[in-house]
Amino acid sequence: MPFEDLINHYSVAVNPIPTGFRKSGTITGVIKAVLFDVYGTLFISRAGDISTAEEEATNNIIGIERLLKKYRIDRKASLFYREFIDEIEREMGKMKEGGVDYPEVVIEKIWKTILPMKDDDFIERFAVEYEMIVNPVYPMPHAHELLSSLKKKNALMGIISNAQFYTPYLFPALLGGSIADLGFRNDLTFFSYVFGYGKPSLFLFRKAAECLDAWGIRRKNVLFVGNDMLKDIYPASAMGFQTALFAGDSRSLRLRKDDERCKNLAAALIITDLLHIDDYI
Numbered sequence: 001m002p003f004e005d006l007i008n009h010y011s012v013a014v015n016p017i018p019t020g021f022r023k024s025g026t027i028t029g030v031i032k033a034v035l036f037d038v039y040g041t042l043f044i045s046r047a048g049d050i051s052t053a054e055e056e057a058t059n060n061i062i063g064i065e066r067l068l069k070k071y072r073i074d075r076k077a078s079l080f081y082r083e084f085i086d087e088i089e090r091e092m093g094k095m096k097e098g099g100v101d102y103p104e105v106v107i108e109k110i111w112k113t114i115l116p117m118k119d120d121d122f123i124e125r126f127a128v129e130y131e132m133i134v135n136p137v138y139p140m141p142h143a144h145e146l147l148s149s150l151k152k153k154n155a156l157m158g159i160i161s162n163a164q165f166y167t168p169y170l171f172p173a174l175l176g177g178s179i180a181d182l183g184f185r186n187d188l189t190f191f192s193y194v195f196g197y198g199k200p201s202l203f204l205f206r207k208a209a210e211c212l213d214a215w216g217i218r219r220k221n222v223l224f225v226g227n228d229m230l231k232d233i234y235p236a237s238a239m240g241f242q243t244a245l246f247a248g249d250s251r252s253l254r255l256r257k258d259d260e261r262c263k264n265l266a267a268a269l270i271i272t273d274l275l276h277i278d279d280y281i
Contacts, residue, residue, distance in 0.1 A: 010132035016249035037226035040252025102201035104192035151183030158188030
């Protein structure tokens, strides 16, 4: 079964939970490029990324047990996911020692250390199913409509997101087209697993800024859209991008008021519907 079919098999329609926020703020000047976060912004997601997935695993023990039985892995689910998290933390520790401020692991490498089988296809299929059990996703309302509108306007679109190899498959499975088909430029798409750096590191944002600089696009003419004040708004603002905080779903909205970097930080725009972005392009 292709990865897209696996994703669709586990995907269940879900609606965002209102946050109580209203659209506010404004964007100055002309926006020539729009960059997006993925989890919690384009897709409804509770866990968001690996760093917050442990809690979701504890809430889905039954699903993990069924998955282990399906793959004939004789392990106790509660111990299995703990071993998985511990291995991620060990790998991240090594990367930090090597100078990476916010490490991102390659998830296939993690699974290879704890799964009894080493076949790459087996590991990737298992990884996709585990992810969809622990972190089920569904398109955010109006995501497809917004991307279609921006594509028609020939807007320059990119992605900066914490992600793994399965993340690109969400787009054809749930939004009806590949990343490129939907209008995103491949050379303006920066996934954490490719580079080994995760947000809120500035690394991915610098890569995007360098790319845009080379095209002659000034940073004040770039809009970044994300749901997390620390992982999205903070690094995007540090790069000189204009920012839009997506506050359309309480599952994924992260205000981070207890973080010093976010206490006096504000997004230029707060939106509760992705189509609000269309008004500024």
